[in-house]
Amino acid sequence: MMNNKTNKFNWKVLLAILAIIIFNILFLMLLGKVRRDSYKITIITVDVLLTLLALLMTRGLLKNKKTKELNQTKNNEFIQKVKLPEVSELIVYEEQQETKEEYKAYVEDLEVTNLEIQKPKRIIQTKPIYNKKINMLEYVEELEQYFLDHGLQVSKKLVREVLAALTVTKSLIFKNENNQVAKYFIEVLSNFIGANADFITHKDIITDLNYIMNSETAFRLLTSAQQSEEKLHILTISNINEKDDLSYMKELSQYILDANVDELVSKELNNKYSQFPKNIWFLFTTNSKINTRNYPLLGKSITISLDISLTTPKEEVIENSMKLSYTMLLxxxxxxxxxxxxxxxxxxxxxxxxxxxxxxxxxxxxxxxxxxxxxxxxxxxxxxxxxxxxxxxxxxxxxxxxxxxxxxxxxxxxxxxxxxxxxxxxxxxxxxxxxxxxxxxxxxx
Known part of the structure; x- marks a missing residue:
C-alpha cells in the first residue's frame, strides 16, 4: 500500500500533466482567433517552448522522487548496519529511579548563571583546503590565536591537549564551570579544523544509546560521516551529570575501542560496532563540580579541564582555510x-x-x-x-x-x-x- 507522502507526490505529477493539457487547449483556442500567419507562427513557437519546459519540470519531479527513494534505501541500510542493542540489554542505575522534577532541580543547582558570551560581528568565509600538508607547530599557534579572535583566551598547553586527544581517541570528556563556554569552545574548534559538529543535551533522562542514536541530530551526523569519509564529525553530548544514567557509555565504549585499535585487533574484535563510521568523534561536556570517576568510558577517553577566560573578540574574523581531513589527522x-x-x-x-x-x-x-x-x-x-x-x-x-x-x-x-x-x-x-x-x-x- 502506498503511503500518504507518495500519494501526495503522484498528485503533483498528475496536476502538472493536466495543466499542460489545459494550457495547450487554451493556446489552440487562441490560435483559431488569429488571422495573420506571422502571429500564428509566433504563438505556435511559444506554445511548443512552454510545453517542453513544462515536460522538463514534470520529468524533474519524477527524478526527485526516485532520488529520494534511493537515499531512503541507503539510509535504511545504514541504520541496519549500525543497529544498536535494545534497552533490555542495558544496565539502569538505581539512583536513576527519581522523578524528572527532582532531576531538573538537581541540574538547576549546578548551572552557572547564563553568560553573555561576546562573539565576532562578522566571519569572513574562505574556501576550505583539506589535502595540503600542515605544519603542526604553526597550527597550534594559529588555533590559539583563532580562539582569542573569537573571545576565548586559552593556553597553548590546552590546544596541544585537545589536538593530541582528537588524534588518539574517539572519546573526549570536557569539564568547565559553564556548559555555554564549553559549547562555544567546541564550535570554534570545529570551525577551525573543518569538522561537522552537532549537539545533544540532557534535557530529559537518557536511558540508552538508542535514544541518542535515534535522534534526528545524531542520525544526520552519522549519515554525513558515512557519505563524507575524509571529513571529521563531532557529536557532543552536553550537560552530563552524576545522576544521569550513563549505561549507554558502556555500549559506546565498544565503538571507541574498535575505532582506535589497530586494524588487526579490530578484525579480531569483530564487534557489532565495526560498521560505525570511523570519522566520528564523541565529546562529553560536564560541569567542573561533577564527579566523573564513575564514567564507563574512563580508560578509553581523555578528560580535559577547559581552562578558559572570556575576553573581547575581534569584530571581524577571517575563517581558517587550512582544515584537518581524517587522513591528515590520523x-x-x-x-x-x-x-x-x-x-x-x-x-x-x-x-x-x-x-x-x-x-x-x-x-x-x-x-x-x-x-x-x-x-x-x-x-x-x-x-x-x-x-x-x-x-x-x-x-x-x-x-x-x-x-x-x-x-x-x-x-x-x-x-x-x-x-x-x-x-x-x-x-x-x-x-x-x-x-x-x-x-x-x-x-x-
Whole structure:
C-alpha cells in the first residue's frame, strides 16, 4: 500500500500533466482567433517552448522522487548496519529511579548563571583546503590565536591537549564551570579544523544509546560521516551529570575501542560496532563540580579541564582555510611518531604504578590504556609539548580520572598517600601537576 507522502507526490505529477493539457487547449483556442500567419507562427513557437519546459519540470519531479527513494534505501541500510542493542540489554542505575522534577532541580543547582558570551560581528568565509600538508607547530599557534579572535583566551598547553586527544581517541570528556563556554569552545574548534559538529543535551533522562542514536541530530551526523569519509564529525553530548544514567557509555565504549585499535585487533574484535563510521568523534561536556570517576568510558577517553577566560573578540574574523581531513589527522603525522615514543625508563615507572594501584585499589591499567598513554604523549610532543609535560598531562587526563573517593580511603587506611606514591615513582619535577592535584584532593578530604 502506498503511503500518504507518495500519494501526495503522484498528485503533483498528475496536476502538472493536466495543466499542460489545459494550457495547450487554451493556446489552440487562441490560435483559431488569429488571422495573420506571422502571429500564428509566433504563438505556435511559444506554445511548443512552454510545453517542453513544462515536460522538463514534470520529468524533474519524477527524478526527485526516485532520488529520494534511493537515499531512503541507503539510509535504511545504514541504520541496519549500525543497529544498536535494545534497552533490555542495558544496565539502569538505581539512583536513576527519581522523578524528572527532582532531576531538573538537581541540574538547576549546578548551572552557572547564563553568560553573555561576546562573539565576532562578522566571519569572513574562505574556501576550505583539506589535502595540503600542515605544519603542526604553526597550527597550534594559529588555533590559539583563532580562539582569542573569537573571545576565548586559552593556553597553548590546552590546544596541544585537545589536538593530541582528537588524534588518539574517539572519546573526549570536557569539564568547565559553564556548559555555554564549553559549547562555544567546541564550535570554534570545529570551525577551525573543518569538522561537522552537532549537539545533544540532557534535557530529559537518557536511558540508552538508542535514544541518542535515534535522534534526528545524531542520525544526520552519522549519515554525513558515512557519505563524507575524509571529513571529521563531532557529536557532543552536553550537560552530563552524576545522576544521569550513563549505561549507554558502556555500549559506546565498544565503538571507541574498535575505532582506535589497530586494524588487526579490530578484525579480531569483530564487534557489532565495526560498521560505525570511523570519522566520528564523541565529546562529553560536564560541569567542573561533577564527579566523573564513575564514567564507563574512563580508560578509553581523555578528560580535559577547559581552562578558559572570556575576553573581547575581534569584530571581524577571517575563517581558517587550512582544515584537518581524517587522513591528515590520523595518518600523515604517524610517520614521525616513532621518534616521540616513550623510552623503557618511563614504562618501568608505569609498570610500578600499575602494581601499586592493583594492590591498593580496584583500578586496572590495561593494555589499551597503556597504548593510549603511549600515543597521547607522542602526539603531545609532535604538537610542540615537552616530554616531561607530556607524561604529566597523560597521567592527569587518563589515569587520575579513574581514581575514586574510595581509592583515597583505601590508600589512607594503608597509611599511604596517593600524591606521595606518584611522587616516589615518577619524581616531583616530572609530574608536578599530577602531585598538586592529588595533594589538593587529599587535603579536602
Amino acid at each position: 595518518s600523515s603525522i604517524d610517520k614521525n611518531i616513532s621518534k616521540y615514543l616513550l623510552e623503557e625508563f618511563y614504562w618501568k615507572h608505569f609498570d610500578k604504578l600499575e602494581g601499586v594501584l592493583k594492590e591498593n585499589t580496584d583500578i586496572r591499567i590495561n593494555n589499551y590504556t597503556l597504548n593510549l598513554i603511549e600515543r597521547y604523549t607522542a602526539y603531545y610532543q609532535i604538537y610542540g609539548g615537552e616530554l616531561l609535560e607530556a607524561v604529566d598531562t597523560a597521567i592527569v587526563t587518563i589515569i587520575l580520572p579513574m581514581i575514586t573517593q574510595d581509592d583515597f580511603i583505601k590508600f589512607s587506611s594503608n597509611k599511604l598517600k596517593l600524591s606521595g606514591t606518584f611522587e616516589d615513582i615518577f619524581g616531583l619535577k616530572k609530574i608536578n601537576q599530577t602531585v598538586a592535584i592529588l595533594d589538593k584532593i587529599e587535603r579536602q578530604n
